[in-house]
Amino acid sequence: MTTTATTLKGQPLDKAVLESMLRRRMFYTPSFEIYGGVSGLYDYGPPGCALQANIIDIWRKHFVLEEDMLEVDCTVLTPHEVLKTSGHVDKFADWMCKDPKNGEILRADHFVEDVLESRLKGDKEARGEKIEEKEVDPKKKKKKTKGQEAIKLGDAVVKEYEEILAQIDNYNGEQLGELIIKYDLKNPATGVLPTPPVAFNLMFQTSIGPSSNLAGYLRPETAQGQFLNFAKLLEFNTGNMPFASASIGKSYRNEISPRAGLLRVREFLMAEIEHYVDPEGHKKHSRFHEVEDIELVLLDRHTQLSGQTSVKKMTVGKAVKDGLVDNETLGYFLARIHLFLEKLGIDQSKIRFRQHMANEMAHYACDCWDAELLTSTGWVECVGCADRSAYDLTVHAKKTGAPLIVRERLDEPKIIEEWETVIEKKKFGPFYKKDGKTIEAAILATSQEQRETLAKEMEQNGKVVIDVPGVSEGKVEVSKDLLALEFRKRTENIREYTPNVIEPSFGIGRILYSLIEHNYWTRASDGGDEARGVLSFPPAVAPTKVLIVTLSTNQEFGPFTRKLSQKLRAVGISSRVDDSSASIGKRYSRNDELGTPFGITIDFQTVKDGSVTLRERDSTHQVRADEDKIIAAIQSLVNGAKSWRDIESELPVFEAQELEVR
C-alpha cells in the first residue's frame, strides 16, 4: 500500500499545506473545537456543505431518478430488537486491545498493521534502501515516529510480514491476538504487549421514552429501515420486481480511535441503495448491456489471499463472464458506481474495486466489492457493493412473522409431483403423547428420496422406522394407521420467494475528501516564490459556480453586482460577491482555493456598455461579452452542454487586464 500521493497535475502532494488550506477556507473543521473538540466529529463549513449537497444532488440524479428508485427517509433511532435480529447487536464490532501500562485503547488490526509496517520500514533503512516519501496516515504517525530502529529482517520474515499485511482485513480477534504473541508486537509507546483483543460493539446506545426501558441505538447503516418497509415499498411499486429503494442520511459508528480526519468518523452521511432481485436465473440485469464495455480495475479475493495486491483491468462484461464478479446485477452496479465517481471528478487512475475476503465480510454479506480511492492515506474504501442475499429479509420475517416476500403469478401454472406425508392427527397425538410433536417434525423433515424408501417399507411391513434424535434411543416405529406416504400431483399458480439484495453503499464524507485530494494542485504565483492552491472541481460539483468581483471598491459598481447576482440566482446558479479592497489577483486566488470555476469582473467598461469579463479557473483565460451572453455561457458550462474551449471559440478573448495570477 506504499504510495506517493500526487496532485491533479502529478505534483507531490503536500498534505500539511492542503489541510491548512481546507481549514482556512472552512471546508471542514473539528466539531466543538472551542471546547477542545471530540475526535471523529467534524462540521462542514459553507464550501464543504455546498460540495456535499452537490455530490448528493448528482447521486440522486445518477441513481434514484435514472432508475425510478423509491427513496425513503427512515429514523436514525432504532430499537434494540431490530438490531438484535439483524445481527448487529452481536456482531457489529471491531477488535480492541488495551495497553496494560498506559491504558491506551488500540484497534487491534490497526495496531498489528502499524507495528509490522514500521518494522518493514526499519528493515529498508537497515538495507540502505531509499524509503519512498509516503504521506503517512496521521492516525499512525505518532507511533511510527517513536522508537523504530533500523533493524534488518530476514528475507523470509519480510515476505511473511508482507503477506500478513496483504490480508490484514481477513483476521478475526483470536488470530490478531496470535499474531501479537507470535511476532512479539509491543506497543512502541510503552514497550509492553497489549491485552488480547476483545470485541467492541460500534453502535451508540441510548434509551427511548421517559421510563427509560426501551433500549435503542443510533443506526449503523440506513439499510435496516429500508428492509423493514419492504412489503409497503413492493406494494407502492404495484408489485413489480425488480426494484430498488434508496436512502440518504446520517449513520453512526462509535469508532475505537478515529484519527484520520474525514476518512474515519463517528457520524457520517451515507447514501444507500437496496436493489431487490429475484435469486432465480442468476440475477440477470435488463440494462447490463449498457455498461458491459466499461473497464474496471479489479483486485480479487484470491489475489489478496495469496499475499498479493496486483490488479486486473477488464470490462465488466468479461469479469461477469469469467465469474470474477458473480452476476450481472452486481456487475451492473459496480459499473454504475464507476460512472458516478467519474462524473464527480474522481481521478480515473486512482480507483480500484477490491473484493472482500471471507472473514472480512460483514455478517450479512455473501459477496462484497469495495470501490477504493487512492489518497495520501493509501487506498480508502469509499463505496461498498455487497450482495446481502436474502439474509435481512429472512431474519426479520422470521422474527416478526411479516411476509417479506414476493408473490409472483406464474405465466404457466407449475405442476408438482412429489411424495407427501399424511399424518392421522387424531390418533397420532394421543398415541405418542409428549413426543408427538418431535416425531411429526422428524417425519416432515424427510427428503423426497427417504420418503420413497419409507413408502416401500410401509407397503411391505405396514410400519416404518423413523430416526428421531432424542426420542426412544433415536428410532421410532410408526404404523400405517398413523401415517400414509403418497405420491401426489398438485398445481401451483403463485410462486413465493424472498428476494436477494444487492446493496451499493456510499460514504459521502470519504468520497468528498478523496474528491478534494484528486482535484487539488498548485500553481506558481507571478513572482514564483509561493505556490497557490487550486481545486479544479467540475462545474456541477463546485461549491459555488461564480465569483463576482468589482475592479475596485467604487460605489458605481454596486447596482451591476446586485443585478448580476439576481440574474444568476434566477437561473439557479450560485454566486458570491467579493467587493473587498484586496487586489483582483488576490481575490481570484482566494477563489481558486474554494474551487469556484468561473469569475466575472465588473469594471468601468461594464458601466459604459454592460459588458463583463468571464474568467475560467484552470486556464485563467478570459472572455468578454455582454452580461446575458456570459450568463448563458455559464449555464451551458455548468450543465455540461459546453466546454470552456467552446466558449473561448464563441466569445471574444479578453487579454487587456493582466492583473492576474497565472
Place this chain on the structure above:
Amino acid sequence: MTTTATTLKGQPLDKAVLESMLRRRMFYTPSFEIYGGVSGLYDYGPPGCALQANIIDIWRKHFVLEEDMLEVDCTVLTPHEVLKTSGHVDKFADWMCKDPKNGEILRADHFVEDVLESRLKGDKEARGEKIEEKEVDPKKKKKKTKGQEAIKLGDAVVKEYEEILAQIDNYNGEQLGELIIKYDLKNPATGVLPTPPVAFNLMFQTSIGPSSNLAGYLRPETAQGQFLNFAKLLEFNTGNMPFASASIGKSYRNEISPRAGLLRVREFLMAEIEHYVDPEGHKKHSRFHEVEDIELVLLDRHTQLSGQTSVKKMTVGKAVKDGLVDNETLGYFLARIHLFLEKLGIDQSKIRFRQHMANEMAHYACDCWDAELLTSTGWVECVGCADRSAYDLTVHAKKTGAPLIVRERLDEPKIIEEWETVIEKKKFGPFYKKDGKTIEAAILATSQEQRETLAKEMEQNGKVVIDVPGVSEGKVEVSKDLLALEFRKRTENIREYTPNVIEPSFGIGRILYSLIEHNYWTRASDGGDEARGVLSFPPAVAPTKVLIVTLSTNQEFGPFTRKLSQKLRAVGISSRVDDSSASIGKRYSRNDELGTPFGITIDFQTVKDGSVTLRERDSTHQVRADEDKIIAAIQSLVNGAKSWRDIESELPVFEAQELEVR
C-alpha cells in the same frame, strides 16, 4: 382553540379518510411497524421523502441563497459540556406527572388542557348547545371519550377555565401542580389525581468513545453547532456584519408521550437560521422596506395573558412602528417566513403569528414569535422566530475563553475619559498574601462613581476602605503606595461587541403535514358514490411533477414512454410511468392522491404524429400538442413562469377523450 377543520375547498375535513389515504400512498408510515412500532418515530415513503426534499429546496433558495447565508452542517452528537453551558442540561425539560394507580406517564400541561377542555365540552352538552364538529387530536381522543359526563358548570368557572386554556403554555411545573389540586383534575382513566409534576429532560443521552467516559447527547436543536463556529464563520465572511448562518439537519427530543402523528415526534428535520446583528441602533435591517407592507396576523403576549385569543391583522411595518414587534430584523424575518409559507402553498387564512408569554419562552430567548398553522389538531407551532439576544455566544465565550465577538474599526476614534485603578503589583501581592486576588477583584469591580469618591478619600487620608465580602469582616484598608486612582483619557479605534441573534427555526415535518392538510380536498367521482382525494400542491412542491400513462398496455407505446421520461429527466423534471392495466381514470385518480400536478397520455395518435395530451390535476382539463411543446409548457408551469390558464390559451384544448373522473 375550537376549530372546524376544512379542506382546501372548504369541505369538512375527515381526518380518518385523509390519514388512510396518506398511509395507502406511503407519504409516511410508523417506523419499525412490523416490530410493533415506536411512538414518535415515523419514516417517510417515496412521496413524503420527495415532498420533504422539495420543501428543503425551496427553503434553501428562499433563505440561504437569497441572502448569501453561510450554510453549515454540524454533528448531531454533542458532548455534555456544550449543552451544560448552553443551559439545556439544566433547563430543556417538560413537566411530567405519573398516574399512581396505572403508572401512566402524562405530560402535565397536556393533561391539564385535556381535562379542562373535556369539562367545558361536558358543560356545553349539559346546556344543550350544539358542539362544533371538532377534529380531535388523536393524542387526546383516548381520554376524552372516557367518562366525561355532561355536567353544567357555573358561568364564572367556564370563564376561569377558558382563561387558563388561553395561557396554558405559560405555567411552570409548580403552577400546573397547583391547578391539578385546585380544580381536582383526576385522570379520567383511573379516577385518581396524578403525582406532582417533575421536570423531565428531553435530550437523548449516549456516550462517545470506547471507554464510555465522555457523556453526550443527541442535539435538541441545530443552533449550538452554529454558535460554536461563530468566530470561523465571521472570518469566512471577511469580518462583515450582519450575516447569517443556516443549517438543515435532524434534531431529537425525547417527548414524554408523542401521540399526534407527524406533529409531535422524537426525531425530526429542522432548518434553522442564526442571523447575527449588532445590538446597537435597535436592530435595523437594510431590506426591511422590501417587506414592510406585508400583512401579518398577530396574537400578542398581552392578549393571551388577558385570557383572550383574538388576533390583530396589520402590516409588519406598522407592527414594528407600534412596538408590537420589537425591531426591524425580527419583523423582517416574520415577513420572510410568511412569504415562504405562502410560496409552499400554505393556506393564507390558516396562518397566525403568536408571541410567547414570559414563562413559556425557552431559557435563551428574550422574545419569540411562532408561526402557527391551523390544522385539524388546532393551531400548531411550525416555525419559531426567537430573539436569543447575546445569550449563547456570551455563555460559550465565558466558558471556553474563545472570543465570540465582533471587532469593528470605528470610523471616528472614540475618546474615553474615566477613572482607572492602578495597582502596585509588586507590593500589593506580598502585602495581602492569600487575600490579594479577592481584594484586587473587588477594586476592579468598583463603579465610576465609587472610584471618584475613593480618589477623594485617598487624597485626604492617604488610604481608602474597600468593601470586600469574606475578607477581614468585609472591610479592607488599602494605602496609597499600593493603589492609585486616576482620571485618564484614552482613544479607542476598535469597538468590540457580542452580536445578538435572531433565530428563525423551522420544523419541516410539521410544515409538511400542515401543507398536506391545507392542500387536501375531495371531488365526487363520476358515479357520485365515492369521493376521491386530491392533493393540490403547487407544481414546485409536488413530489412528482408528471405522470405518464399509456392508453392501454399495447407494446407500441413503450418507446414513446421511455423517450418522454428521458426528455423530462434531461430538463430536471421528475416523472413516473404508470403503464398498468388499470383504467386511465383510475390511474389519474391514484395520481391525484399523490398530488402530481400534470399527466401526459400516450395514445394511438401519439404513435402517428408524436402529439400527446397534457392533463392538469385540479381542473382535469386537457390540452394536446407535440411532445416538445408539452415539455416546454410543463417547464414553465413548474418554474412558475406560466399558469395553467396561460397554457390553456396557448395550446389546443383536448376534449375527445372523456374517460376521466372530474
